[in-house]
Amino acid sequence: MVKINGKEENAAGKTLAAYLSEAGYDASRVAVERNESIVAKKDYGSTVLRDGDNIEIVRFVGGG
Template sequence: MQINGQNVSAAAGITLAQLLAQQGFDAARVAVELNGRIISRSDFDAVQLADNDTVEVVQFVGGG
């Protein structure tokens, strides 16, 4: 699968929440697009990923 344009390997059936944690993302501070579709944060635990999925993760950054 691809995350932000990089090929990564992940266990079969991994959830989006598990993948985010594995890759070091804070699920509370990201927006995720899966295969061109925005995924609601409340669905991160339910969405299972496949080998051919494309995931784009955008991190929110605070500042002032």
């Protein structure tokens, strides 16, 4: 299981890009930390989620 924003999800084996797309995130509006390290945008397609990973997806919305 992969912990994503505090919730255990059955996402091991998926790429980060695939997970974001399936979960309805716009990749140009997020920042993703994996085990406390930022994942560079260019690595979303090659980053494979693993059992035990702790993923934080921060979604930005407009206004300021």
